[in-house]
Amino acid sequence: MDFDLTAEQQLLADGLSRFLATRYGLEESRKAAKIGAGWQPEVWRAFADELGVLGACLPESVGGDAGGPEELMVVTEALGAALVVEPFVDTVVLGARLLARTGHPGALQLARRVVHGDALLALAALEDGSGGVPTRVTTTATRADDGWVLDGAKPVVTTAPLASHLIVVARLADTDDLGLFLVPAGDDAPAGLGMQVFRTVDDRRAADVAFDGVRVGADALVVSGEQATALLEQAWDEGTAAVVSEAVGLMRKVLADTVEYTKQRQQFGRPLAGFQALAHRMVDMYIELEQAVAAQYLAVLSLDAPAAERASAVSAAKATISRAARFIGQNSVQLHGGMGMTEELAIGHYFRRLTVIENEFGSADAHLARFERLARA
Template sequence: MDFEYTAEQQLLRDTVTEFLAARYDLEKSRAAARIGIGWQPEIWHAFATEVGILGAALPEQVGGFDGGPIETLIIAEAFGGALVVEPYVDTVVVGAGLLRRAGGARAEELLRGIVSGEVITALAALEADSGYNLAKVSTTARRDGDDWVLDGAKTVVTSAPLATHLLVTARTPDADGVSLFLVEAGTAGLTLHSYRTIDERRAADITLDGVRIPADALLGSEGAADDSLATAADEAIAAISAEAIGAMRRVLADTVDYAKQRRQFGVPIASFQVLQHRMVDMYFELEQAVAATYLVTLKLGAPKQERARAAAAAKATIGRAARFLGQSAVQLHGAMGMTEELAIGHFFKRLTAIQFEWGTTDQHIARYAALTRP
């Protein structure tokens, strides 16, 4: 596949990579994730003000640089290689994408806030019995005078403890489809049970008990959010696939370096043929994942069925590759692979979590089969 960056895209890649190398310390970010507030706000604002990457893929009319999916891929891949925990995908990819498609003055105001680093969003869509089906929604929204009143519960809302605004899916009495509502953090009746996930990110289970929001909190038309949510899911898959590529590149490089240094029976273990074969297999899995990620990135603007097939194929391929590279890296490092001191263990946790975000490997294999069935 011919996939060459333009001069501007190469500059973006170099800028992000150099910034992360100079300013994003892994030990400091892990400490913030484990025992701090879960992220580094000063880094997030630097993303906005110093390197301008929060608006790289957003329209110029909201202060962005009018980029697109390839710019998102470049940034997400760099973030994966540095194990960035800040909520880029939840806010800039999912949240901004939903707001752009919803349109309106309120959405445009929030998009400007995302570009400036002041607004952080989280999508509250999954429920206890919904699996990864975004259309399976039990949360309700009813009119009360000029307001909307929300009741229900959402589960595993990633980045919710950090968010200034939640994007909540609900069903209304007068529409067959799903509606999308904007709920500000701290609204009365909104309760968050926050926790740290296996990959040291922040999430929450949410209860909405008579949450009253104004009429303009409805984003887009009533009952018309299904297609936008499906698009957001595929855009998120493309972004976390790129993040996984960045993480897997780092995992493979660290494993090869370790194998060259670690000596057994008087020679580096990299000289053992069976371990060479394993590292070659890791490389092959990575390259297949790269191709699948590039494909879904290029297909995000394609018709719905074509886009969905590419997303399902990418997520299934990434899931398999992330599992193989993560487990192989830990095995080749021995017991050291899971220690806090080495980066490998932290990357392994993130790659494990990515396998289950936005649908599991098995679910996307089944999805791809259904989409290609005559």
């Protein structure tokens, strides 16, 4: 495997990192997340207009730069290092990349709007009792007149309160096939679409979404049947790989901050880093990080592989990342002492995001079980 970035990819990484270092302050982002709109629209606009980040991983057919898995890794790792709450994974990876593959005219038009920063997307897939499997749904879509009627519930849909459109996974009542539907949200939401909005522990906006006789037009169905299942599974693996890369960015920052803190903080007249037991602890954290990086490369560079190979690599990476996120996150807080959980230090905010990633897109146990099933197939 070639782990070296091309010149263009390095420029993307450097440009995004510089932007985030100078114009994305932790205090401002947390204020927007906690008591503001939940995100910073001006940052999102800069991602589109100044940096071209929103189109970096999207095909030319929707106005993107035709970037692939490597560009996805570069962007999400940088976003993780800066603890960005703006919904890149939900909107670009689970949203626009999925829509671009459908070939549906309305889906392609919406993906183009994402590239220009004019739309936010949320994937409403998981349900209670689904076990984290996005294709295991009971939400129904029933034909009615010249359209469809949606009934069901989707809990904890991240980005839903901010989204201009939802991509809803439902089962077609007449064929039992899966279908992906585009449903307007926000001020344009149809009657019967309800949201219970809340803020997650890692400072993102989410909602429990209910569909009670929601009527949409015939063109709301963008893809169905085996194609819908395949595209959804591919998007879910890409979303998982994206948060794997995000976690690597988070853990790099957490480990660096922890090492620096232990060099400055003194106990019994000497820096904490001088105590052998604590030095060994940080070495263990570094080893976990390096294993996580190797898993990240495996997952990202397997995204264009056949479905079974892709799924195995992604599950192996997610199980590795879940373990590393817990170990590095918990030890970094412990090494900071009581300060590690305060709002003033960045470490507490990073720890909460790592804690969520541990189970986001499936827990370590779930991915180990999936990996075993695929290995036996």
